[in-house]
Amino acid sequence: MLPKIFWSKPKIFIAKKMFNNKLLPCVEKGYKWYVYYYYLNPYNNKLQKFKETRGINRFKTVEDRTRSSKNLRNAVERFLLDYNPFEIKEKTILFNNLWSKPKIFIPNRYVNGKLQIDENEEWYVYYNFFNSNTNNLEFFKEKFIYQTENVSERIIALDTLRSSVEQKLVDGYNPFEEKKVFTMNEEEYIEYLKFKLAENSSKSYFSPLFKTTETENILSKCLKELNVIDKENKASKGFQSACNSFWIVSNYIKYRNVIYKPNISKKDFINHLNEKYYANISKKSRGTLSVAKSENNYLLEKLIKTYTHNIK
Incomplete structure (x- = not known):
């Protein structure tokens, strides 16, 4: 997860000195004031301290230096809304x-x-x-x-x-190099599109639940075998029970690491069912499904074993 704190609100450091047994703001030589803040270092994920002076120590009275420091503090805060000091300074x-x-x-x-x-x-x-x-x-x-x-x-x-x-x-990509223009006939173009489709499905695929399109298709194939989705891939009778069986079997140790990404939950699985199969599982029942049937478990284990073996 991304840390909640990116940077802290800028504050003023006021150099002080003892005057008549009282610690008071000091503008004498060697007593430097500055504005400071902390910003998340992207390389070690820790907050790093930054200081800004920008000429505030030229002022020789406490009143003037205080006013200048407040102006600088406000300016630094506006700066942090749009800029990252690591991008500017490194x-x-x-x-x-x-x-x-x-x-x-x-x-x-x-x-x-x-x-x-x-x-x-x-x-x-x-x-x-x-x-x-x-x-x-x-x-x-x-x-x-x-x-x-x-x-x-x-x-x-x-x-x-x-x-x-x-x-x-x-790999050597150069954005300034002119792109080469290739001509191809209709058959070559069709083959090219097939190649790009396969390449995109394998390399550019992203799912919060499944590792690849192949492992996501295991669920789809199993639901079709059990006849619980229609021709439009919409949930039909027995869908929830079949999905519950699939969730149970697919979470066996020998299958889970092949099919799913790490740290996914049953809620993630149900979200996927709602989005892809229009399951319409209500938020009140989120995290639960209809009771799995033992005969479904047996059949699904045979199917999942076959499908996962084919993608290894």
Whole structure:
């Protein structure tokens, strides 16, 4: 999960000195004031302290320095709404002297005094690439197109996209190179589309529940064998009981790690049934299904054993 705290509210450090047995603000030489805040370091997942002075110590009275410090504090807070100090301050490391490591951008917004993830703004992966014609680094981004209301699922999918972009760059991709144009006849084009479809289903597939499209299809095949979904893949009589049997059998140790992703729950399974098979299982019964039938368990174990063996 993404940590709840990205950065702390900026505060003013006021240097103080004892005057007549009282600790009071001091603007004498060597007594430095500054604005400080903590920001989540993306490399070690810990909060790191930052300090800003920006000329506030030029003021020689407590009143002027206090006013200047408050202005700086407000400016830093506005800055943190749009910028990441790690992106501003760190040197860009280029791999192969050409590109920077792709990173994830997740938009945030300030709501009622708290920083929250903004699900409506654009999420994307970005990187810099060296333009040999201008001798400058240029900014590129890969748009994030997976849509879900679940923030955790979005982050997982976005990280998958980041890994894919990085692998593309490692393999020699150059965004400045002209794309080669190929011509193909109708038969070649049909074969090309089939190839791309197979490639996308195996490499770009994302599900919060199943590991691959093949393992997701195991459920679909089993439900068809039990005749509990219609031609339009909608749930029909006996659907819940059959699904409960599938959940029980598929969670046997020898099958679970093949079919499902880690740490999924029965609620995740039921969400999938509602979305794909229009099961319409109410929220009140979320986490439960109709009683499984022993004959279904027996048949499903035979089917799952066959299907999982074929994908290993």
